[in-house]
Amino acid sequence: MSPKRYTLVVDPIACDGHGVCAELLPERIRLDPWGFPIIESGAVPAQLLDHAQRAAVSCPRLALTLVELDS
Amino acid sequence: MRADALRRSNGSDGPPNRSSVDPPAGVARLLSGVGTDGGTMTHEAHLDRWGHLPEWRGATFIDELETSGLRGHGGAWFPVGLKWRDIRASRLRAPIVVANGAEGEPASGKDRLLIEQVPHLVLDGAVVAAQALGASRVVVHVPARSVRTVTSAIESRQQHAPDPVGFDVVVAPDRFLAGQESAVVSTVNGRNPGIPTFTGLRTIRERGVDGRPTLVQNVETLAHVALIARFGAGWFRRIGTHDSPGTALVTVTGRWSEPRIIEAPLGVPLGQILGLESGEARSVQGVLLGGYGGGWVATADALAMPFTEEAARLLGTSIGAGVVALLPTGACPLSEVSRVVTYLEGQGAGQCGPCVNGLALLATAMNQLAFRPKSLRGGLSAIPTLCGLVEGRGACRHPDGVARFIRSALQVFSDHAAAHIQRGICQSTAAPFLPLPPGRHSRLATPRSR
Numbered sequence: 385m386s387p388k389r390y391t392l393v394v395d396p397i398a399c400d401g402h403g404v405c406a407e408l409l410p411e412r413i414r415l416d417p418w419g420f421p422i423i424e425s426g427a428v429p430a431q432l433l434d435h436a437q438r439a440a441v442s443c444p445r446l447a448l449t450l451v452e453l454d455s
Numbered sequence: 456m457r458a459d460a461l462r463r464s465n466g467s468d469g470p471p472n473r474s475s476v477d478p479p480a481g482v483a484r485l486l487s488g489v490g491t492d493g494g495t496m497t498h499e500a501h502l503d504r505w506g507h508l509p510e511w512r513g514a515t516f517i518d519e520l521e522t523s524g525l526r527g528h529g530g531a532w533f534p535v536g537l538k539w540r541d542i543r544a545s546r547l548r549a550p551i552v553v554a555n556g557a558e559g560e561p562a563s564g565k566d567r568l569l570i571e572q573v574p575h576l577v578l579d580g581a582v583v584a585a586q587a588l589g590a591s592r593v594v595v596h597v598p599a600r601s602v603r604t605v606t607s608a609i610e611s612r613q614q615h616a617p618d619p620v621g622f623d624v625v626v627a628p629d630r631f632l633a634g635q636e637s638a639v640v641s642t643v644n645g646r647n648p649g650i651p652t653f654t655g656l657r658t659i660r661e662r663g664v665d666g667r668p669t670l671v672q673n674v675e676t677l678a679h680v681a682l683i684a685r686f687g688a689g690w691f692r693r694i695g696t697h698d699s700p701g702t703a704l705v706t707v708t709g710r711w712s713e714p715r716i717i718e719a720p721l722g723v724p725l726g727q728i729l730g731l732e733s734g735e736a737r738s739v740q741g742v743l744l745g746g747y748g749g750g751w752v753a754t755a756d757a758l759a760m761p762f763t764e765e766a767a768r769l770l771g772t773s774i775g776a777g778v779v780a781l782l783p784t785g786a787c788p789l790s791e792v793s794r795v796v797t798y799l800e801g802q803g804a805g806q807c808g809p810c811v812n813g814l815a816l817l818a819t820a821m822n823q824l825a826f827r828p829k830s831l832r833g834g835l836s837a838i839p840t841l842c843g844l845v846e847g848r849g850a851c852r853h854p855d856g857v858a859r860f861i862r863s864a865l866q867v868f869s870d871h872a873a874a875h876i877q878r879g880i881c882q883s884t885a886a887p888f889l890p891l892p893p894g895r896h897s898r899l900a901t902p903r904s905r
Binding site: 393395396397398399400401416417418419420422449451 | 653656
């Protein structure tokens with residue numbers, strides 16, 4: 385059985401462009417010219433999962449979620 | 456007495472009780488029997504024309520629907536049987552059926568035609584859906600102008616042959632996004648009418664109106680369902696291709712002096728459908744397929760294309776809700792595109808940062824390219840870059856549609872765009888061509904003098 389895989393999903397309606405996520409997880413998230421996150425698609429590498437989790441819970445708008453990918 | 460004894464258990468055997476009426480043999484299916492006077496077919500005339508709706512037992516009709524291969528005519532071309540099976544399977548609570556006739560696309564008129572001229576075909580299809588899915592409520596979602604026709608159609612059915620479901624009529628706002636699935640649910644739920652929501656990994660099928668599993672189905676799709684319920688999947692497949700069977704209503708602008716709605720056999724080359732061979736097409740600069748969320752295609756490619764969603768996707772676009780516009784030579788394609796993009800920007804829901812910011816810049820850039828090309832900063836290549844910043848980043852597909860509309864225009868009309876940059880605007884005096892609702896859709900309608 386392979387370990388669970390997760391991806392980051394942003395709710396673009398809730399997102400206000402605070403940019404906290406990009407500071408906490410620059411490996412997967414950069415900001416567009418207006419300050420909104422551009423997220424790498426696909427599964428978050430296992431070694432970054434803790435950081436991804438931290439980025440998600442730190443979002444002031446709770447717009448970022450770590451979701452399990454179907455295997 | 457109901458014809459219970461005639462029901463069959465296996466849907467693939469065809470309709471349970473043979474219709475008393477012969478199926479239409481030609482390409483005119485939905486439109487057969489539709490008069491040219493624009494009047495509404497009464498329920499009596501409808502029953503004369505099509506006979507009574509056969510009674511399919513429970514979900515057996517879903518088998519028939521899957522065999523028929525019907526796909527959604529609202530623009531996504533999703534397999535209808537699969538969608539219904541999904542809803543049927545996920546039901547914890549009774550689902551809701553929404554007959555979607557919002558038709559926010561300004562270049563499309565087929566939903567309005569169906570609702571206003573053959574409303575009973577649409578209502579029949581909604582009844583079949585409700586019965587197959589175990590829904591007791593059907594919501595008919597139409598613009599204000601069609602409410603009276605729909606309401607009186609529902610009333611006349613209740614007098615003559617009451618349906619086993621209740622109908623509600625909900626007014627669709629006059630917005631481009633009003634027909635988008637999650638926006639429809641917003642409207643029916645009475646919150647932020649016409650505004651899409653972020654559904655995330657969930658779908659409207661699982662959780663829509665009142666939190667129930669919800670089928671949002673375009674009215675043309677439901678009209679096809681009404682005929683499949685009567686004449687079966689075998690009949691339905693006599694026209695069309697394996698993957699895109701049947702016919703489609705197509706709103707055609709630019710072929711005849713007025714826009715026209717025709718019923719076309721799927722899979723036949725577009726040129727043949729329009730009666731336009733490539734030799735006669737010199738007066739056409741380019742073809743827009745799929746409306747304002749669709750894309751431009753070079754004239755020769757478009758006319759040679761078998762009219763199906765698969766073929767359109769190979770050309771990088773979609774046939775969408777069956778919208779075809781032939782841009783005449785003499786029109787400035789860039790000013791046409793600019794007007795539409797300004798309209799589309801104004802039609803955004805204003806909820807998602809990348810869409811709000813990106814579409815505003817795209818509207819400005821297209822306006823500059825059309826009317827003041829010297830002021831376009833970064834040159835032509837700046838525009839696709841901007842498109843890339845909005846694609847896939849909205850809660851709905853609005854920004855993706857705008858980006859496709861623009862990108863395809865820059866490809867098909869690349870010579871024209873280069874000429875604007877190098878030699879200045881083309882001074883076309885043609886009247887605006889692409890249809891838009893009344894309003895101001897240009898930021899710089901008149902070019903600056905010198």
